Amino acid sequence: MSIKTKSMFVFFTGLAYLALPMAAYAGSAPNPEVSALIERFKAEAAQNDPSAGAFSAESGKKLFFFTRVHSSDGKKRGCTTCHTENPSDAGRTQVGKRIEPISPAVNPERFTNPKQIEKWFKRNCKWVLERECTPVEKGNFITYMLSL
Amino acid sequence: MKVNLLGYITAVLAVLFSLQLMLPVAGQSAMDYDRENTYWKSRMEGRDSAERKFRREDTAKKRKEREQAMRAELEESTYGRECSDCHFLYQPWLLPARSWERLMSESSEHFGEDLALDPAVRDEITAFLVANATEYTDHRNKWTKPRKKGKKPRLLKKIKGKTPVRITELPYIVKEHDELASGIFKRPSIGSFSNCKACHTRADVGDYDEDHVQVPKR
Numbered sequence: 622m623s624i625k626t627k628s629m630f631v632f633f634t635g636l637a638y639l640a641l642p643m644a645a646y647a648g649s650a651p652n653p654e655v656s657a658l659i660e661r662f663k664a665e666a667a668q669n670d671p672s673a674g675a676f677s678a679e680s681g682k683k684l685f686f687f688t689r690v691h692s693s694d695g696k697k698r699g700c701t702t703c704h705t706e707n708p709s710d711a712g713r714t715q716v717g718k719r720i721e722p723i724s725p726a727v728n729p730e731r732f733t734n735p736k737q738i739e740k741w742f743k744r745n746c747k748w749v750l751e752r753e754c755t756p757v758e759k760g761n762f763i764t765y766m767l768s769l
Numbered sequence: 770m771k772v773n774l775l776g777y778i779t780a781v782l783a784v785l786f787s788l789q790l791m792l793p794v795a796g797q798s799a800m801d802y803d804r805e806n807t808y809w810k811s812r813m814e815g816r817d818s819a820e821r822k823f824r825r826e827d828t829a830k831k832r833k834e835r836e837q838a839m840r841a842e843l844e845e846s847t848y849g850r851e852c853s854d855c856h857f858l859y860q861p862w863l864l865p866a867r868s869w870e871r872l873m874s875e876s877s878e879h880f881g882e883d884l885a886l887d888p889a890v891r892d893e894i895t896a897f898l899v900a901n902a903t904e905y906t907d908h909r910n911k912w913t914k915p916r917k918k919g920k921k922p923r924l925l926k927k928i929k930g931k932t933p934v935r936i937t938e939l940p941y942i943v944k945e946h947d948e949l950a951s952g953i954f955k956r957p958s959i960g961s962f963s964n965c966k967a968c969h970t971r972a973d974v975g976d977y978d979e980d981h982v983q984v985p986k987r
Binding site for chain 2: 693694714715716717718720740743744747748
């Protein structure tokens with residue numbers, strides 16, 4: 622084996638080892654700030670209910686597709702009212718302005734800024750559920766979005 | 770006969786002369802103008818000379834630059850960053866100061882939605898909107914320019930002391946659109962009366978001139 626082929630071999634095996642954990646993750650990894658936010662939700666959830674397990678993408682998905690009749694106008698509201706049934710599609714606000722896709726898989730800017738995440742949880746949970754979301758709900762929701 | 774004609778001409782000349790003296794009425798007597806020899810000067814550079822000079826030297830390029838700067842100022846303000854996620858950035862001069870104050874004080878019930886704004890952020894937005902409200906800005910060309918004192922904003926015509934929180938409830942705006950059938954606003958590409966830029970193609974730079982209106986067919 623020549624030095625050239627040997628170095629190529631080392632290079633490509635190295636690449637494969639690098640790619641392996643990324644493939645196992647399937648989805649996008651949160652940045653340190655967002656990881657800290659998820660940890661905070663986890664701590665808050667454990668405080669409320671010590672038996673609470675890890676966040677579940679499945680429950681997050683349920684929350685995303687959940688709809689509920691709002692008391693003010695008697696109409697069904699949910700995340701999908703504005704974000705559409707496909708997180709990869711662009712949505713529309715109530716007054717018709719475009720909403721960039723919510724899925725971090727197609728919109729890498731999503732779920733990178735804790736301040737934005739908290740702001741929109743606060744506003745949109747109130748719009749849909751008429752209350753703020755619990756730490757468990759928020760954790761599940763982020764986990765679902767990051768799994769896409 | 771001859772004498773009468775001469776007298777007539779003299780009288781006419783006298784009247785014309787006195788009229789001419791009365792022309793500079795800006796609170797000073799004709800004598801003062803005469804003494805300071807400022808009569809023609811004052812006529813050339815009247816009170817609105819700055820305005821005229823501005824118009825004379827204004828070019829399409831300068832206008833465009835100004836529009837872009839205005840739009841950037843709007844978009845980069847806290848108001849722009851916080852509010853543009855959901856709706857069109859209505860220029861602050863589209864409402865009087867009292868309307869903005871009311872709108873922002875009701876931000877937990879913003880047309881049925883709780884904006885959940887940080888108090889500090891809310892105050893910053895309110896200050897920006899109020900400072901650029903219709904009473905304080907001349908929106909015709911440049912909304913950042915201070916409005917001339919004593920000039921009533923056209924957007925406040927027939928408002929009768931009311932404090933509407935919707936731009937579409939200003940009597941002036943309603944009147945300007947009264948020739949349109951209400952069905953027009955229901956067209957899918959328009960949606961509602963509040964969607965300015967569906968028809969006003971230059972609404973984003975604050976130009977609502979009729980020349981730039983294009984009503985979509987459907």
